[in-house]
Amino acid sequence: MRFLRVLLLLAVWSVSAAPLQARRPLPIGVVFSCGPEDSMFRSSLSGIKRARSELDVKITSYLCNYNSAEYESTVAEAARRNRLVLAVGSPLAEAVDRAARAHESADFVLFDAKSVNPGVSSVLFHQSEASYLAGVLAVRLAARRNSRKIGIILGERGEKTPAMLDFLLGFEQGAKDADGRTTLLKRSVQSWNAPQKAKAIARAMHDEGAQVIFQAAGLSGNGVVEAAIEEGFYVIGVDEPQERLAPGVVLTAVLKRFDLALFDVISARVGGHLRRGATLHYRLWNRGVELSWTSNALIPDELRRELEGLSYRIVDRAIRVASCYNDDGTFKATLKPLPPEFSASGSGKK
Template identity: 30%
Template sequence: MRRISSLTRIAVGVASLALAATACGGTSKDSDSDGGDSSKSGKGLAIAYDIGGKGDQSFNDAAYAGLEKAKAEFKYDTQDIEPTDGETDADKEQRLASLAKQGYNPVIGVGFAYGPAMEAVASKYPDTTFGIVDSVVDGKNVASLVFAEQEASYLAGVAAAKATKSNTVGFVGGVDIPLIHKFEAGFKQGVADTNPGVKVLSQYLTQTAEEGGFSSPDKGKAAAEGQIEKKADVVYQAAGLSGQGVIEAAAKAKVWAIGVDSDQYQQEALASYKDHILTSALKDVGGAVYALAKSVKDGKPLTGVQTFDLKVNGVGLADTNPKMAEISGLSDAVAKAKAGIIDGTIKVKTE
């Protein structure tokens, strides 16, 4: 299988996709009037959402933005499908297989939970390119779209250490799994390297995704409230839909929240809280989705591990909140840290 250690940048830049404010729903199928010519069937990109579905203002909505960009540019049919409560790997297999049978290409599973299903399905449809976000699946026709989340989180830690007045900040992870450990590790290192006197409070909402760690704003809100009671005045969340509860709690307490994956300061659904969203650790899921779609459209499908890091603007830190510039030394510290990560003088931990 062709392996690519770092993606040649054909995707849009981090945070440049305009994310539509969407409500959670069922299957959404879009068709352009002229049909397109992306394949013999006229069908192109299809995505299957992770837990929380469309409308999370974060991870899944970023993927949807990539789909919308591909649809607009390539003029073909697209489809996006919501997860169901309590679904099994067999349910995911059926979903991926159904999309491939219908002629969609590529077919992308948004989230590590699609790993087992993709391993089972991809080899059965060798003419379809599959993609998976946040996991590595071996297969001749599979592109594993992975990110250096720890690097973006390091920058978030730098910002938190500069913004805190209480010298206590918080981290709320959705589920206690290795992927989210990367967010926590980078954040803690960024804080410590910037100001070792700042204490980091960490909490995971659940041990498994099935318990709602990525889909329960009430759990996120309760966790953030507990950290704020312990004097945390900046709280960083890597919790999917649950992160909306973290942001709500921070806004209510008039402390800072740091968003994740998408630029949550710009999200219409979070507009009432935006004055308390300091920044967001960005992850260009939309760019990865678009990049894979474009490669298939161009007849040169990407396969293997596609790594999105700071060097290719695959991750980053949002700077859209003008209040960031008002915090002494914050912007300069973030810029210095970013340069250090890119040139290798700063090695960011993943655990």
């Protein structure tokens, strides 16, 4: 009987071993092109924390601090150590393509760009829709200062990063729809991590008369906020609610919900629903992009109601906002890249 009992125990252990092994936390590597101070990283954190809390996963973060020399090796390391690799930031696109071909057993998802590799899933944010609202907001607040000049400062030119062109398309359309007489000043920092350069550009733009400046420039955008504090103009931020950086200066931010997208993708993979090569779209209707309203003191109630009404019209397709993406997520080849004058040294006037 004792021998039989031992056999039964061994049978139970052997049967239960497989489920225990299957329930081991899913190893996930999240690679960021940016560093820990960047708004894109901070926006992603709550999604990672939620996944750790609600799902059976083990998540390791890798930060490249915009060092392009580290992109390929960092993504490759994440692929060797994890079964799911999430690459956050369009600069990682080429590194993801190479790693996916070398590590076919791992699943890869590229955020903020469309991968050319059919085995890599992609997450796209239609930031032009929220940027349209930002354009209307900028014009309305500039008008309160008796100005028709606003500005936009981007991290890179659109031929390098389609998302940058998407910001511009929506912001410019919203501004022109709000007031066709608006002058939009445009600059590119040509870097995600040059806040002092961005600060100098913002000050020069304000000297030209811009009373509201939209910055979508990564860590460089902090320099725009510094200039606004010193010079007294308004700023629209990006990726996360940035009103806390300067409550009397930052109006709102064009949010790209990296937190939501990261949790959705991780949840889908844990549940076995993530399809390789799929493209996931985040828009106004699913709150993948939106304006933040952490502080409303600078924005009159009637203007907020106007923006909310415009948001519903965009969702209903009554307003069709220009985009740099085709329906399948590929970049529209018919669109021209940002012109040469869209630079730190050019006038950038339109």
